[in-house]
Amino acid sequence: MLWSLQWILAVLFATSGLEKVTRSRAALAVKYPWVLDTPQSAVHVAAVAEMTAAVGLIAPAAAGRASVLTPLAAAGLVLFLALAAGLHLRRHERSGVAVTVTLLVVSAFVAWARFGPYGW
Numbered sequence: 001m002l003w004s005l006q007w008i009l010a011v012l013f014a015t016s017g018l019e020k021v022t023r024s025r026a027a028l029a030v031k032y033p034w035v036l037d038t039p040q041s042a043v044h045v046a047a048v049a050e051m052t053a054a055v056g057l058i059a060p061a062a063a064g065r066a067s068v069l070t071p072l073a074a075a076g077l078v079l080f081l082a083l084a085a086g087l088h089l090r091r092h093e094r095s096g097v098a099v100t101v102t103l104l105v106v107s108a109f110v111a112w113a114r115f116g117p118y119g120w
Helices: 002-022 025-031 033-037 040-063 069-090 094-115
Strands: none
Touching (some): 002 025, 002 040, 002 069, 002 094, 025 033, 025 040, 040 069
């Protein structure tokens, strides 16, 4: 189950990150309205953070090397998602808050499980 959660998070964040670096601002604004009020460089930083976390959730443990990076990636996502939840709260985007908090809880569980009982 833990691996499944890691894969789901990795796919979601890799897809989201790739979308943010390949699509135009106008196209992104349909799905992510906050991009219109955010500098393009900040959108790209978020995209790189998402893609890096996606790799960090899977690659270290799968390769059997530096597996401590997997819970660190999940913990990084918790911080990233806490900031994202704050952004959605300030913008009064209820659906954004709900999705973000759900992903935060799953990421926190992965971090806890990989740091603790099922860890490296």
